[in-house]
Amino acid sequence: MDHFLYRNGQLHAEDVPLSEIAAQVGTPFYCYSSATLLRHFHLFDDALSGMDHLVCFAVKSNSNQAILKLLADQGAGMDVVSGGEYARARAAGVPGERIVFSGVGKTRAEMEAALTGGIRQFNVESEPEMQALSEVASSLGVSAPIAIRINPDVDAKTHAKISTGKSENKFGIPISRAREVYALAASLPGIEVVGIDVHIGSQLTDLEPFRAAYQKVAELTEQLRAEGHQITRLDLGGGLGIPYTRSNEAPPLPHDYGVMVKETVGHLGCEIEIEPGRLISGNAGIMVTKVIYVKSGEGRDFLIVDGAMNDLVRPSMYEAHHDIVPLREPNPGVEQQPYDIVGPVCESGDTFAKQRDMPPLVAGDLMAFRSAGAYGAVMASEYNTRPLIPEVLVQGDQFAVIRARPSYEDIIARDIVPDWA
Numbered sequence: 001m002d003h004f005l006y007r008n009g010q011l012h013a014e015d016v017p018l019s020e021i022a023a024q025v026g027t028p029f030y031c032y033s034s035a036t037l038l039r040h041f042h043l044f045d046d047a048l049s050g051m052d053h054l055v056c057f058a059v060k061s062n063s064n065q066a067i068l069k070l071l072a073d074q075g076a077g078m079d080v081v082s083g084g085e086y087a088r089a090r091a092a093g094v095p096g097e098r099i100v101f102s103g104v105g106k107t108r109a110e111m112e113a114a115l116t117g118g119i120r121q122f123n124v125e126s127e128p129e130m131q132a133l134s135e136v137a138s139s140l141g142v143s144a145p146i147a148i149r150i151n152p153d154v155d156a157k158t159h160a161k162i163s164t165g166k167s168e169n170k171f172g173i174p175i176s177r178a179r180e181v182y183a184l185a186a187s188l189p190g191i192e193v194v195g196i197d198v199h200i201g202s203q204l205t206d207l208e209p210f211r212a213a214y215q216k217v218a219e220l221t222e223q224l225r226a227e228g229h230q231i232t233r234l235d236l237g238g239g240l241g242i243p244y245t246r247s248n249e250a251p252p253l254p255h256d257y258g259v260m261v262k263e264t265v266g267h268l269g270c271e272i273e274i275e276p277g278r279l280i281s282g283n284a285g286i287m288v289t290k291v292i293y294v295k296s297g298e299g300r301d302f303l304i305v306d307g308a309m310n311d312l313v314r315p316s317m318y319e320a321h322h323d324i325v326p327l328r329e330p331n332p333g334v335e336q337q338p339y340d341i342v343g344p345v346c347e348s349g350d351t352f353a354k355q356r357d358m359p360p361l362v363a364g365d366l367m368a369f370r371s372a373g374a375y376g377a378v379m380a381s382e383y384n385t386r387p388l389i390p391e392v393l394v395q396g397d398q399f400a401v402i403r404a405r406p407s408y409e410d411i412i413a414r415d416i417v418p419d420w421a
């Protein structure tokens with residue numbers, strides 16, 4: 001459920017007509033709903049009630065300071081995958097004790113920044129990384145709390161580019177080698193083992209792969225404890241999917257996920273961490289764009305819109321589907337017609353949808369790409385020297401620009417022409 005609904009024939013974000021925002025900030029832009037973000041966070045928080053737990057928002061899905069602060073103020077932790085994300089979380093006021101550092105290639109500089117600034121735990125993904133962390137922590141005279149990311153070799157049954165828990169993926173340590181790697185961890189100075197970490201992929205629409213992975217984590221917990229390791233925390237990753245179409249998809253709800261977590265690992269008495277990104281931010285955001293031209297092609301009509309693949313890359317990168325709706329509510333019973341919906345970038349890949357049924361549209365009409373709050377703005381680029389598009393946050397009847405559109409001058413001023421050129 002989200003808070004982007006038609007009212008009086010106009011698509012609103014909570015109580016604000018989106019056409020009003022478009023008139024003030026121009027198109028294209030991203031718009032997020034505070035109520036939706038908070039609702040999704042609390043669904044997870046409630047789903048794990050009764051267990052000691054921390055919901056760590058996956059910052060990579062949407063890293064705007066205003067979004068991080070909104071969630072942190074409700075008690076959310078953060079899962080970060082780079083020094084930049086760590087700095088963002090700290091700048092948004094998140095205490096180090098609520099930040100988990102994930103990622104397959106943390107550098108020594110990133111480790112040092114997190115150890116100095118405060119960190120809840122590092123999720124370590126390889127032996128060389130653990131060696132490096134041991135050296136960095138020792139040189140600072142501190143000890144680094146770690147969980148080791150194990151790769152449980154389960155098939156998440158999701159898009160290949162966002163599946164991470166198969167043995168052929170680059171992530172984590174094969175579960176078959178977990179015990180020897182934990183033994184190494186116990187022997188290293190500056191390393192304090194606190195738990196086990198697992199994350200098998202993104203946009204999972206079935207609980208069974210999670211269940212299979214968490215059962216393996218539960219077994220491993222008992223083995224490791226028998227070998228003398230202190231396993232007090234389980235980080236179960238993110239990845240719960242969202243409905244991208246309003247029609248037929250019904251991925252499991254956070255409540256059902258919570259029940260499954262209790263069933264698989266509840267008996268171990270561990271503190272539970274989860275790292276949802278998409279389910280919190282995905283349906284809490286839309287991208288609003290304007291039709292520039294309607295072009296009649298050979299046997300098909302194109303809607304050329306002012307948003308493009310550089311603003312929202314998911315369709316060209318993952319063949320992702322986004323529902324696309326006009327801001328003006330179509331009259332009931334209006335005859336739809338198929339359009340190819342494309343952006344202005346000079347790539348055939350700059351296609352959002354092919355033969356998508358839409359009510360008839362004309363140049364100047366505004367449309368919204370739904371479910372664009374996760375992996376939207378964060379993956380944007382300035383390809384074709386198209387400025388990063390603004391982000392707007394709505395709360396009730398108020399809205400604020402939370403990232404402004406840079407001017408061409410801003411963009412050009414970042415380049416430096418050497419005096420010998």
Ligand SMILES: *Cc1c(COP(=O)(O)O)cnc(C)c1O
Pocket residue numbers: 058060061079081102103199201202203237238239240275276277278279374
């Ligand atoms: C991407 C990622 C997440 C978030 O995944 P979602 O599908 O957005 O919930 C969580 N943890 C790790 C380690 C990740 O890489």
